[in-house]
Amino acid sequence: MNIFQTVKESVTARQVAEQYGFKVNRNGMVCCPFHNDRHPSMKVDKGFCCFACGAKGDVITFAADLFHLSPLEAAKKLAEDFQIPVTQETHRKQSRSKNKEIRKRTLYQTEKKVEQLERECACTLSDYLHLLEEWKVRYTPQSPDDEWADEFAEACQRKELINYYLDILLYGELQDRIEFLLDKGEEVEQIEKRMGEYRRKNEDKAGGSIG
Numbered sequence: 386m387n388i389f390q391t392v393k394e395s396v397t398a399r400q401v402a403e404q405y406g407f408k409v410n411r412n413g414m415v416c417c418p419f420h421n422d423r424h425p426s427m428k429v430d431k432g433f434c435c436f437a438c439g440a441k442g443d444v445i446t447f448a449a450d451l452f453h454l455s456p457l458e459a460a461k462k463l464a465e466d467f468q469i470p471v472t473q474e475t476h477r478k479q480s481r482s483k484n485k486e487i488r489k490r491t492l493y494q495t496e497k498k499v500e501q502l503e504r505e506c507a508c509t510l511s512d513y514l515h516l517l518e519e520w521k522v523r524y525t526p527q528s529p530d531d532e533w534a535d536e537f538a539e540a541c542q543r544k545e546l547i548n549y550y551l552d553i554l555l556y557g558e559l560q561d562r563i564e565f566l567l568d569k570g571e572e573v574e575q576i577e578k579r580m581g582e583y584r585r586k587n588e589d590k591a592g593g594s595i596g
């Protein structure tokens with residue numbers, strides 16, 4: 386609601402006339418201030434209407450004409466004189482709800498971004514986990530004396546950890562997931578690189594064995 390609506394709903398022309406010293410008779414009539422009126426010929430109610438000179442309008446027009454003010458100035462004066470909580474309250478409410486709207490939108494965008502990052506991270510991690518499982522089988526030492534392949538050691542060391550990371554990403558609270566992305570984002574990138582290197586190396590090997 387703007388100041389005009391608020392004032393119009395809070396106070397009637399009759400109340401205003403009384404407040405500003407007009408004598409309202411039993412019929413709700415006052416002497417018209419807009420022409421030389423000796424007998425009350427203006428009806429004041431929610432608005433006002435003079436049966437003699439034809440002046441009429443709402444409570445704001447009444448105050449505006451009476452004090453020679455613009456409608457906005459008249460509305461402000463009425464709000465002040467009748468202690469109607471308008472401008473500031475209305476503005477504050479509007480900016481509050483606007484801020485809320487912006488916050489909601491920002492949060493939504495953040496969530497979308499977080500979700501996308503999560504999906505990418507989860508993809509990388511689950512690829513990596515599969516690879517580790519594969520390594521654990523493929524590079525198992527054949528005898529106790531065999532030296533461990535790097536891949537086998539890596540699989541033993543990191544399987545638990547990667548499982549734990551995936552748990553956070555898939556089942557964690559939003560706050561935990563965001564913290565994970567902030568803390569471990571780089572680590573996940575390193576894993577992505579590591580897998581790329583391994584795959585390239587293996588393709589080279591495969592190519593070499595064919596050629």
Ligand SMILES: [Zn+2]
Nearest residue numbers: 417420435438
């Ligand atoms: Zn009149």
